[in-house]
Amino acid sequence: MSKLLDDLQAYGVDLAETMDRFVDDEELYVSCLEEFRTEPSFDDLRSALDDGDMEAAFDAAHTLKGVTGNLGFTPLFNAVCPMVETLRSGANEELEEKYNAIMAEKARVDAILEEIH
Secondary structure (H helix, E strand, C coil), X not given: CCHHHHHHHHHCCCHHHHHHHCCCCHHHHHHHHHHHCCCCXXXXXXXXXXXXXXXXXXXXXXXXXXXXXXXXXXHHHHHHHHHHXXXXXXXXXXXXXXXXXXXXXXXXXXXXXXXXX
């Protein structure tokens, strides 16, 4: 197993489940990780929150939920889910705190993904 996968597993990625989803193709998984580094939904979420556009915020958060879930980023996925559910309910409670929690987890993932060249 590569150092990258070891680090992701230490972060909380269930590698057995995730690699099963990627048909045990580590090269494909790493390629998707490279794409994740420029995932626009993080910026889309920030912009939508700033604009007060809760529908666009929900769309961005829901996209992040799917992406982070598919990549196996369990801690980041778990940070995104409360944002999705709050926006789904039409509430706007603690959105900034939830956004900050998402971005803190994203920073952890970004630090791991810096290993990709």
